[in-house]
Amino acid sequence: MGHRCFISFKTEDKLYKENIQNVLDVDMIDHSLDEAIDSNDIDYVMRKIREDYLSTSTVTIFLIGSVSNENLGAYEQRYIKRELQASLYHGVGNTQNGILGIVLPHMYTSVFLGSITCYNCGGTHQSVAINNSTTIKEFSYNYYIPNNKCSWSDDERYCILGKWDDFVLNPNYYINQAFNNRAAPIANNVVVRP
Numbered sequence: 670m671g672h673r674c675f676i677s678f679k680t681e682d683k684l685y686k687e688n689i690q691n692v693l694d695v696d697m698i699d700h701s702l703d704e705a706i707d708s709n710d711i712d713y714v715m716r717k718i719r720e721d722y723l724s725t726s727t728v729t730i731f732l733i734g735s736v737s738n739e740n741l742g743a744y745e746q747r748y749i750k751r752e753l754q755a756s757l758y759h760g761v762g763n764t765q766n767g768i769l770g771i772v773l774p775h776m777y778t779s780v781f782l783g784s785i786t787c788y789n790c791g792g793t794h795q796s797v798a799i800n801n802s803t804t805i806k807e808f809s810y811n812y813y814i815p816n817n818k819c820s821w822s823d824d825e826r827y828c829i830l831g832k833w834d835d836f837v838l839n840p841n842y843y844i845n846q847a848f849n850n851r852a853a854p855i856a857n858n859v860v861v862r863p
């Protein structure tokens with residue numbers, strides 16, 4: 670068994686969550702946020718979600734499908750946004766989770782756009798569209814943490830990203846990377862509510 674995972678997903682992508690649960694050998698907590706926790710005390714809200722839902726998980730797997738993006742609105746995404754915020758939150762008695770975003774197959778062509786020539790440096794970068802039309806801000810900000818450059822090295826990202834088809838071949842490879850980032854220097858640059 671590897672690190673215990675919490676899975677943040679939209680109902681539309683439930684079959685993928687069940688596949689992780691039933692087919693892959695992933696140690697996971699089967700729980701989703703299903704009620705609004707109403708308080709202006711954000712510390713309380715984060716701690717409550719942590720205790721009641723995330724429990725002893727150390728990695729949050731976020732399933733990136735066609736209906737899990739910021740552009741559909743903060744209300745529509747209220748549960749997954751709170752789940753990621755509580756995952757990223759680092760407070761007293763609340764250990765931050767590693768974040769692993771898995772791009773589902775129907776999103777490959779929207780996210781992985783191929784090589785582009787960079788206008789800034791003239792070099793070639795892989796264009797990976799992690800933005801408001803593909804994910805929520807809690808993920809995209811902490812994937813592309815501002816660095817005043819035109820590209821990101823692995824140690825400049827907090828979130829880990831993988832394709833579903835690669836993830837299923839070796840889930841623990843990806844889960845371990847997300848887990849390890851909790852202790853990496855970049856963890857200090859995480860923003861919980863971007």
Ligand SMILES: [Zn+2]
Pocket residue numbers: 787788789790791792794819820
């Ligand atoms: Zn560049």
